[in-house]
Amino acid sequence: MDDFLSANWAERYKDMWNRNETLVSGLKGFSALIEYGWEDGSRPSAFLEVQDGRAVGTAYGSAPRKPDFVMKASPENWQRLRDGSLSGRAALLTKKLKFQGSMITAMKYMGPFEQSIALLGKA
Known part of the structure; x- marks a missing residue:
């Protein structure tokens, strides 16, 4: 799966996150450490630190x-999230994306969350 969830990928993802002004402004007031990982734990996770909507x-x-939020999935489900055949919302609701953290906060920021998921395959 190329270098998805690697250190290099995390840096590219951070840069793309910050170039998306709709995402950054939609998460104004949101700060968290987010873990992106593999459901089976077979590979290391990538982490993104967000402060006031900006990836720092x-x-x-x-x-x-x-981490404040943890998202893990199988390689197949990460690929589906990356290519857009599975939405972030659908992945959460069907538990194809294993999620730990405040669901209330996640629901509050569902629009920006969907945008951040759409960036996964572009980084």
């Missing part, structure tokens, strides 16, 4: 602190 840092392999 990445990590790979180990988190700088306990």
Whole structure:
């Protein structure tokens, strides 16, 4: 699966996140450490630090602190999220995307969440 969820991917994703002004402004007031990982734990996770809607840092392999949100999926479901054949909302509701964190916060920011998922395959 190319370098998806690698350190290089995380940096590209951070840059794309910050270039998407609709995403950044839609997450104004949102700050969190987000983990993107593999459902079976077979490979290290990538981490994105968000402060006031802007992606400010990445990590790979180990988190700088306990993540606020964790999203994990199988390689097949990550691929479907990346190519757009599975939406973030549908993945959450069908548990194809394993999610840990405040569901209330996730629902509040569902529009920007969908945009961030759409960026996964572009990074």
